[in-house]
Amino acid sequence: MLGDSVQREDGPLAKLVPADRARAQSLAALTLRHMPRIDAVLAEFMDHKPPLRALNALRVCAAEIVLDGIPAHGAVNAAVEIARASQKTKHLAGMVNAVGRKLGELDVSALQDMPVPQLPKALRGAIVKAFGPEGTEAIERAHLERPPVDLTLRDPSKGAEWAEKLGAELLPTGSLRLHQPGQISALDGFEEGAWWVQDAAAAMPVRLMGDISGKRVLDLCAAPGGKTMQLCAAGADVTALDLSPERMHRVMENTRRMGFRPRMEVANAMHWTPDEPFDAILLDAPCSATGTIRRHPDLPYVRPSLDLKPLLDLQQNMLQRAAGWLKPGGQMVYATCSLIPAEGERQIARALEPTDLVEAPVDAAALGLTPEWQVSTGAIRLRPDYWPERGGMDGFYMARLHKQ
Numbered sequence: 001m002l003g004d005s006v007q008r009e010d011g012p013l014a015k016l017v018p019a020d021r022a023r024a025q026s027l028a029a030l031t032l033r034h035m036p037r038i039d040a041v042l043a044e045f046m047d048h049k050p051p052l053r054a055l056n057a058l059r060v061c062a063a064e065i066v067l068d069g070i071p072a073h074g075a076v077n078a079a080v081e082i083a084r085a086s087q088k089t090k091h092l093a094g095m096v097n098a099v100g101r102k103l104g105e106l107d108v109s110a111l112q113d114m115p116v117p118q119l120p121k122a123l124r125g126a127i128v129k130a131f132g133p134e135g136t137e138a139i140e141r142a143h144l145e146r147p148p149v150d151l152t153l154r155d156p157s158k159g160a161e162w163a164e165k166l167g168a169e170l171l172p173t174g175s176l177r178l179h180q181p182g183q184i185s186a187l188d189g190f191e192e193g194a195w196w197v198q199d200a201a202a203a204m205p206v207r208l209m210g211d212i213s214g215k216r217v218l219d220l221c222a223a224p225g226g227k228t229m230q231l232c233a234a235g236a237d238v239t240a241l242d243l244s245p246e247r248m249h250r251v252m253e254n255t256r257r258m259g260f261r262p263r264m265e266v267a268n269a270m271h272w273t274p275d276e277p278f279d280a281i282l283l284d285a286p287c288s289a290t291g292t293i294r295r296h297p298d299l300p301y302v303r304p305s306l307d308l309k310p311l312l313d314l315q316q317n318m319l320q321r322a323a324g325w326l327k328p329g330g331q332m333v334y335a336t337c338s339l340i341p342a343e344g345e346r347q348i349a350r351a352l353e354p355t356d357l358v359e360a361p362v363d364a365a366a367l368g369l370t371p372e373w374q375v376s377t378g379a380i381r382l383r384p385d386y387w388p389e390r391g392g393m394d395g396f397y398m399a400r401l402h403k404q
């Protein structure tokens with residue numbers, strides 16, 4: 001995925017300084033968000049599709065000039081350099097230059113007035129089924145927007161204070177929202193660990209758990225650790241588990257930076273068993289991640305078809321196994337950053353019968369959530385097109401369960 005390849009120490013951008021890496025990531029994301037529109041404009045200027053390297057250079061050039069307002073000559077020169085740097089495309093440098101100059105004559109409406117790009121067919125079908133044509137179009141419009149940066153506070157009672165210090169918006173759910181973030185690590189509070197970056201929707205599953213201070217809590221799919229940090233900050237005695245050693249390393253780095261010391265387990269949840277039961281379990285299950293397309297616009301290109309079966313089996317098996325690790329009266333929060341009901345609503349309906357779990361409806365208003373976002377069972381369904389005037393949120397499903 002785009003974010004991983006940008007961050008990786010052996011990745012293609014490893015030699016760039018952090019500010020240039022961030023710029024490269026943001027430019028790639030902007031290009032991907034508008035790619036069908038950009039391709040339609042480029043097709044007007046070319047007789048046939050050039051090799052991918054030249055096409056991608058022109059795609060990025062179009063995003064820079066038309067959407068980002070970068071002066072044309074700089075963006076065109078960079079695209080020409082990219083074409084020249086490869087044997088396969090150096091003969092196309094003249095064409096790239098000519099098309100780039102034509103892009104320089106366009107204004108932003110040339111792209112923004114075009115139809116909103118649609119999701120890949122298989123995914124779109126599932127979303128239309130769940131949310132109807134209008135809901136799907138609203139979600140697709142939301143995917144075009146550059147998402148704001150949200151922060152979760154270590155001490156949620158200091159929301160107003162930190163909002164003022166950082167010039168941020170304090171959301172009703174308690175997250176802070178930065179509309180013009182700049183360099184995150186240079187912001188007040190980063191060094192001292194007063195907050196961490198986490199989408200406002202992603203911060204909700206832990207909030208559903210209520211007061212967990214002093215409770216023994218398992219974070220079953222923990223990496224990279226955003227929710228582990230929330231659990232630690234809430235005073236829980238946390239065990240963080242994840243299958244991936246590399247991703248668990250990030251949990252360790254993230255929690256250490258904040259001064260938290262959860263117990264760490266690198267293990268497969270399908271084979272692991274705890275020594276003692278837990279008061280609460282957070283199961284933030286692996287899923288299609290279709291709720292995060294606005295932050296990961298490469299996702300529809302990386303996984304255009306929906307092969308959900310292995311994920312659905314894993315989610316259901318994890319739910320049923322974890323149900324056996326709860327103390328009587330304990331609670332589990334199940335969450336997925338997916339827009340597809342088969343990974344959310346339907347998983348919970350399936351899990352209730354073979355386990356002694358019952359659904360415990362969430363008090364949406366008390367958590368700052370709009371009551372319409374609550375589904376009939378009492379769970380919460382969040383969508384990227386919610387809070388459009390504020391900049392949206394990731395798509396999520398979250399349900400609270402009690403062990404009888």
Ligand SMILES: C[S@@+](CC[C@H](N)C(=O)[O-])C[C@H]1O[C@@H](n2cnc3c(N)ncnc32)[C@H](O)[C@@H]1O
Nearest residue numbers: 221222223224225226227242243268269284286
């Ligand atoms: C949605 S992510 C978790 C995000 C995390 N809770 C957070 O807030 O930062 C799902 C995680 O499940 C982990 N995972 C996948 N299969 C697993 C398994 N069989 N056992 C344990 N963890 C697994 C993945 O490595 C991935 O880190």
